[in-house]
Amino acid sequence: MATRSKGPGAGFGWLTRGIDVARRHPRPLLGGAGLLLVACLLPSLATLPFQFHAMQPGAQPNPVVFGGLMLFSMLLGLLVVPLYAGYLQVIDAAERGQRPRARDIFKPYAQGQAPRLIGYALVLMVVFVALFALVLLAAGGGLVGWYMQAIAAQANHLPPPGLPAGFMSTFALLMVLWLFLMGFYAISLGQVSLGNRSVLGSIGDGVTGALKNVLPLLVFALSLxxxxxxxxxxxxxxxxxxxxxxxxxxxxxxxxxxxxxxxxMVLAMYAVMFGVMYHLWRDVCGDDAAAGLAPAAI
Incomplete structure (x- = not known):
């Protein structure tokens, strides 16, 4: 499926249209955002007792336990991804003149789309972890150790450690990576949610679409x-x-x-964020998608 390259001004347009869609459809979008917010908080609440224990005075954070908690929270977060797709479908329905309801964000579970969306999220998680690991290995090998020391210092009410060598270069690389991933995630999620694309096809479209639109993504980041x-x-x-x-x-x-x-304010931020993602996807490849008309391939 073809992806399109947009001009620099499209980045500002994504932001304004994302704000406008939340203004024009407040009832389904804010209601859906409330349900989505509750669902997003559940993975964090599941690990909250362990986080409180790690912040006790004198407690030394165990990297293995910390990594296990992060992994557990990420796995729980996979179950929320079908709701992201459902929220995009609510926005799409509202923009097409239909009358969606807030609870329609659960439709991917009701219609059997959840396994494919969870598979997409699992592949995406592996890609994200691999990319961040490459950045940390390339420019900031000591950043993880510094972060663990900062947590230990906070728990023991000590001054934070100094910034490690290579911190600024790592930060710059992470900003570039964030800019790319922002477009990649919006396009790929739109494709797998609304464009009837396969998991690998959606990810491929996300990569090519983000690379073709680096300049409007930069304009969007500056506008934001x-x-x-x-x-x-x-x-x-x-x-x-x-x-x-x-x-x-x-x-x-x-x-x-x-x-x-x-x-x-938090609900409005959710609505605007997904509104931006929807219009970014629609500009780059939405017109080529026959959303909701055919079953997606695995």
Missing amino acids: TLVWIVATIALVLLVLVVGLLAKLVGMWLVFVLAIPLYIL
Whole structure:
């Protein structure tokens, strides 16, 4: 299946259309985002007692236990990936003029698509781990050890260790890798969720589509940074206003206003993020896909 190369301005368009889709379809997207948020928190909650134990004063983090917890959380996270696909399908249905419901994010499980999507996520996890391992081996072999020392220092209330050699070069490589993976994940997830592509076909389309669109991905990243700065300033001003009201009325107002606003902000971020992914996929290869019309190959 062909993937297309877009101009630099497409990166800004993905962001604006992602924001707009959340604005135009708030009920299914925010409701679906709430269900998705709960599902995403479950893997972290499963390992929370072990994380609290590792942060006890005097506790020495065991790299084997730490790696095992990360692996366990990642395996649980595989079960959430079909819900990501379901959420993209909700966005697609809304954009096509249908009336999806928030609970439609569970359709991949109900329609038997979950095994293929979990297989896709498993392959993707192997690819991600291999790429990050290559970056760490190439430019930052001591970064993992430094991270474990930082966790131990935090648990024992000690100053963090100094940055290891090669930290900045590793950081730069990880930023480049993040830029590529951002496009790769959006395209491949769209293909396996909406484009009726096989697992390997979706991953191949993700690779070629991301490589063809590095420049618009860079523009998107810069646009996202600017929007994030503006949003942060607005959030700080909102916190100052709420704090002033709390002094005048009482601290109970902070909980009444701040908690719902925080939850709404997180849900809006989910909706915008998946809206961006959907429009990125649709620009690069969506017109070639007959979404929902034919069964996908394994």
